[in-house]
Amino acid sequence: xxxxxxxxxxxxxxxxxxxxxxxxxxxxxxxxxxxxxxxxxxxxxxxxxxxxxxxxxxxxxxxxxxxxxxxxxxxxxxxxxxxxxxxxxxxxxxxxxxxxxxxxxxxxxxxxxxxxxxxxxxxxxxxxxxxxxxxxxxxxxxxxxxxxxxxxxxxxxxxxxxxxxxxxxxxxxxxxxxxxxxxxxxxxxxxxxxxxxxxxxxxxxxxxxxxxxxxxxxxxxxxxxxxxxxxxxxxxxxxxxxxxxxxxxxxxxxxxxxxxxxxxxxx
Amino acid sequence: xxxxxxxxxxxxxxxxxxxxxxxxxxxxxxxxxxxxxxxxxxxxxxxxxxxxxxxxxxxxxxxxxxxxxxxxxxxxxxxxxxxxxxxxxxxxxxxxxxxxxxxxxxxxxxxxxxxxxxxxxxxxxxxxxxxxxxxxxxxxxxxxxxxxxxxxxxxxxxxxxxxxxxxxxxxxxxxxxxxxxxxxxxxxxxxxxxxxxxxxxxxxxxxxxxxxxxxxxxxxxxxxxxxxx
Numbered sequence: 001x002x003x004x005x006x007x008x009x010x011x012x013x014x015x016x017x018x019x020x021x022x023x024x025x026x027x028x029x030x031x032x033x034x035x036x037x038x039x040x041x042x043x044x045x046x047x048x049x050x051x052x053x054x055x056x057x058x059x060x061x062x063x064x065x066x067x068x069x070x071x072x073x074x075x076x077x078x079x080x081x082x083x084x085x086x087x088x089x090x091x092x093x094x095x096x097x098x099x100x101x102x103x104x105x106x107x108x109x110x111x112x113x114x115x116x117x118x119x120x121x122x123x124x125x126x127x128x129x130x131x132x133x134x135x136x137x138x139x140x141x142x143x144x145x146x147x148x149x150x151x152x153x154x155x156x157x158x159x160x161x162x163x164x165x166x167x168x169x170x171x172x173x174x175x176x177x178x179x180x181x182x183x184x185x186x187x188x189x190x191x192x193x194x195x196x197x198x199x200x201x202x203x204x205x206x207x208x209x210x211x212x213x214x215x216x217x218x219x220x221x222x223x224x225x226x227x228x229x230x231x232x233x234x235x236x237x238x239x240x241x242x243x244x245x246x247x248x249x250x251x252x253x254x255x256x257x258x259x260x261x262x263x264x265x266x267x
Numbered sequence: 268x269x270x271x272x273x274x275x276x277x278x279x280x281x282x283x284x285x286x287x288x289x290x291x292x293x294x295x296x297x298x299x300x301x302x303x304x305x306x307x308x309x310x311x312x313x314x315x316x317x318x319x320x321x322x323x324x325x326x327x328x329x330x331x332x333x334x335x336x337x338x339x340x341x342x343x344x345x346x347x348x349x350x351x352x353x354x355x356x357x358x359x360x361x362x363x364x365x366x367x368x369x370x371x372x373x374x375x376x377x378x379x380x381x382x383x384x385x386x387x388x389x390x391x392x393x394x395x396x397x398x399x400x401x402x403x404x405x406x407x408x409x410x411x412x413x414x415x416x417x418x419x420x421x422x423x424x425x426x427x428x429x430x431x432x433x434x435x436x437x438x439x440x441x442x443x444x445x446x447x448x449x450x451x452x453x454x455x456x457x458x459x460x461x462x463x464x465x466x467x468x469x470x471x472x473x474x475x476x477x478x479x480x481x482x483x484x485x486x487x488x489x490x491x492x493x494x495x496x
Contacts, residue, residue, distance in 0.1 A: 039317045136318075139311030143419045146307065150449045151423065169316050 025050075031064045034206040038132055038175070046179030051124035060127035067134030069094050072212075075142045078148040078157050079215045079239060086219060087212050094205040099126055102198045109194040110180050117183035125179045132247075133165075133172035140164040155235035157213055162203075171198060214239065219245075270333060271298040273340025273347075277379075280350040284372055285360050285432030292440045296427045303427075304420040305329065311415055322398045323406040331394055332412065339387035346379055358367050365434040373431055388413065421441075425450035
């Protein structure tokens with residue numbers, strides 16, 4: 001993956017000298033080079049003219065879409081059935097939609113922060129941010145799959161998915177901040193505001209595009225809800241919850257209220 | 268190879284108290300637990316290593332983590348004769364004192380594994396410091412790796428249970444329906460039972476709010492540091 005930069009030795013060997021002089025990025029960057037630069041040389045990538053062109057947008061777009069499709073598929077394995085295709089489609093659609101509606105505000109806020117990047121460059125950098133976030137989600141995917149096969153709790157699975165998204169977005173934001181500094185941005189407060197807006201949009205989309213984790217006859221629901229309300233309603237629900245189980249739960253709660261303890265190991 | 272042999276030897280002594288067959292099962296499962304955890308988190312560990320600026324790539328991250336596990340495995344492999352001696356001296360699993368023996372056995376092994384794990388982590392930290400541009404970078408990489416691997420490792424240890432083998436339950440390689448449930452949910456359920464039900468929404472709100480405040484404080488501190496000449 002990174003034959004040029006990564007020595008084939010084990011880390012127990014003597015550490016490499018710091019700092020290493022790296023060759024400048026080549027004129028034309030393919031997906032592999034974009035991937036490398038995104039991870040290892042974000043500042044240089046931001047200065048590179050490739051981010052203003054269509055190739056970066058396409059390259060980053062492909063990385064983001066494939067990564068999020070895989071992550072969505074993993075989330076779909078929580079409920080299986082139609083969710084195997086619906087969850088990836090919704091996640092990719094949601095991410096593109098969030099990127100589109102937040103792009104104008106990114107341009108304005110980054111200009112306020114002092115950036116002189118053109119709209120085309122800003123588009124490339126936003127795509128880079130989404131690609132990096134997507135790669136991190138891809139990194140979380142195997143772990144999430146393990147949990148998706150074990151748990152039936154919406155609260156727990158939702159928490160894991162949101163936590164993975166927050167971590168991914170944090171690194172995406174770090175890339176964007178580094179990249180925008182290279183274009184002249186000196187303040188980080190406007191960017192913090194923008195990323196908060198973007199986060200809120202994506203969290204609301206998790207509710208607007210529901211069900212992403214659970215099962216439903218409909219692809220999308222028309223009922224309007226704020227995401228915090230939706231989370232509050234579903235946090236205690238389970239994928240296998242049946243009316244009988246709900247009654248058992250109420251009974252268990254009342255028992256617990258009366259001080260009767262259950263042995264956890266008898267479950 | 269060192270990791271596999273060390274964990275297999277130690278694993279055998281962990282399961283041996285319940286039965287020799289259990290010892291063989293655990294000897295297979297302990298190296299498997301490490302392999303599954305590192306395999307599943309390989310991409311994430313590599314990404315975090317690069318993005319946090321540790322100077323290690325994907326393969327080197329795997330080597331660094333494996334070297335830490337090798338040190339733990341060496342320590343555990345070295346104490347395996349002692350724990351084997353313990354296994355053959357502790358009251359057997361079918362004796363009347365089995366319950367108390369099981370508890371003591373569990374505590375001893377928890378202490379041994381924690382000690383070996385801690386030494387492995389300290390060594391990993393030093394290794395990262397020698398590669399990273401700063402101590403902060405090394406520590407944040409170490410913290411991210413520990414958090415990710417511990418979280419997934421807990422779940423794999425749940426899936427691959429039993430390790431110690433409760434005297435009340437039959438000897439088995441895996442429990443029936445091993446993927447069902449999760450370690451964290453089991454702990455959460457136990458906490459709920461102990462405290463008689465926790466208002467989950469409130470707790471999530473407090474944790475989320477606390478995390479946001481911490482991020483905000485971190486941002487301010489970073490900004491101040493940068494402004495200092």
